[in-house]
Amino acid sequence: MRALLSLAWKSLLNRKGSVLLTLFAVALSVALFVGVDKARTGAREGFGNTISGTDLIIGAPTGSINLLLYSVFRMGNATAEISWPTYEKLAARDDIAWTVPISLGDSHRGFRVLGTNHSYFEHYKYGHNEPLRMAEGKEFDDLFDAVIGADVARELGYTVGTEIVLSHGLGSDFGSGHENRPFRVSGILAPTGTPVDRTVHVSLEAITAIHVGWESGAKNPMSDSISTETIRSFNLTPKSITAVFAGLRQKGTILRTRREINTNKGEPLMAIIPGQALAELWSVTAMAERALMAVSIFVIAVGVVSILTSILTSLNERRREMSILRAVGARPGHIFGLLTLEAGLIGFFGASLGIVIVHVLIAIAGPLVSERYGISLGGTGPGLFDLGVLGAVTLASLLAGAVPAWAAFRRSLADGLSVRL
Amino acid sequence: MSDAAIAIEALRFAWPGHPPALDIDSFTMARGERLFLRGPSGSGKSTLLGLIAGVLQPAAGRIEVLGRDMSALSAAARDRVRADHLGVIFQMFNLVPYLSVTGNVTLPLLFSPVRRKTVGDDAEGEARRLLDRLGLSDPGLLNRRVSDLSVGQQQRVAAARALIGGPDIVIADEPTSALDSDARDRFIELLSEEAARTGAALLFVSHDRSLASHFSRAVDLGEINHAQVAA
Structure with missing residues (x-):
């Protein structure tokens, strides 16, 4: 041989x-x-590594893949929202340990803007339960603070302290609505290899604040006359949010909790298990x-x-x-x-x-x-x-x-x- | 017949769809004999050599090589006889182009444990020794590509390859047709000497009847082959 x-x-x-x-x-x-x-x-x-540690994603009724895509991957848009009182009821459920409310809809130079609260930085995990980490600066503190993902910082050359202006909707052009309410970059997240890197994070109150004068769906020309300081004195609790990430007290209750949320009396809701929705997504692809x-x-x-x-x-x-x-x-x-x-x-x-x-x-x-x-x-x-x-x-x-x-x-x-x- | 190197009786052979190429009643070659087999081109010389080597099978008759009836042996056993006991030299272009001079000479040892055993561990040394005896003593030649050698040098490499491991029979099929007369005579002389030294029978086949004088016996294929072969 x-x-x-x-x-x-x-x-x-x-x-x-x-x-x-x-x-x-x-x-x-x-x-x-x-x-x-x-x-x-x-x-x-x-x-698969984009989200971990989250037991349920809750949104308005739609397809489970659609809910997963817009809430986690920032792809597409929600067809409806969840009212704030409904969110408060969800957050108060005994079987739910924590919630992260998110609000989507605006953008900054092609990057999606996500309104949320501090629980996002505490509970959102990716990969093998990796927490989000600040590479520079700190979480948003002031109403007009923004925390940007690693890609946003790198591609746009932003550092802590840079002033940015958000755009209404998903347009990437400058001057498309919110230039009267500039934000300041308070922190930059370490790279995660997930859509978080390409997201601008602001507080839910900030989302409400920049939409003062947009109640009719279009910008009221008079809204520019309302000063930023005046807005700070408003009640900026959001009226609605796009979706909720939730963690359960006991993993064993996941199916029951999901069923109860899906059959919620009052405002219709939809809860999905991220792993199942991902599997469904893969079956499509x-x-x-x-x-x-x-x-x-x-x-x-x-x-x-x-x-x-x-x-x-x-x-x-x-x-x-x-x-x-x-x-x-x-x-x-x-x-x-x-x-x-x-x-x-x-x-x-x-x-x-x-x-x-x-x-x-x-x-x-x-x-x-x-x-x-x-x-x-x-x-x-x-x-x-x-x-x-x-x-x-x-x-x-x-x-x-x-x-x-x-x-x-x-x-x-x-x-x-x-x-x- | 068992003392003969080659013994043929009532041999018949035809290529498929063709008239008989060989019809030989009897032919014998003794062990250690140097025999010249003459025949014009197309007379069936190569076919006869293929039958003796066990690559072809006769339609009828008997071919014994060193006492073994080749027509009764399995294909694998015939291949084994050829590998272990026969050395073959062709007319020209008969070296493997991608092997060195030494690689070509030692090639038969890859297929024959018997010849490998005869040579021992130093196959390259034996190749050098044979080449030296055949007049290729320049060490620089050993690792050269065979295509860089002259035709005369290539034929000596082919002769060394046929002789390595001491086969009992050396078959030379028109090995000198590409050589000039001086080189041809010298080549036959060297080949005969080496065959005699190892005791091998030498069956030299050519169309050139003037070479007959170099051998102890000459046989005309046309006289022993009764088939009507187109020349």
């Missing part, structure tokens, strides 16, 4: 040009497959994932077929070589083994190169992707999945190599000791 392997290796070196091209084709196909899987797994983990993986597998198949093609096309010019090997004692099995091993070696080294390419790219670009998109690409080096891919591609290459090997085997029997070209 070692002798054949050595022969196969030397034979491949003799055809460096075509072998390298084939090897690169396999490497790129494997890199695509492994890269897609890393991105898929990373996205899943990233999404699973089809696209499967399609992507299927395309990647087909690309690998093309790579493996290129091995078969390159060996098949070289067979005719190698008939004399096969006859020589037969004459010096090689059995047909040796000829079969030689060509199969050549295919296997191309597959093995092609797949290895592909995996190395992916991991080098992850090592270079992984931190950037993680910071920007919250997708951890698993840059801890090759794992079991990579080994599995390596084994599968090598096996597939050996099997593909069996086709030209069989042809060479048959020819070596027919050609005898000298080739009848």
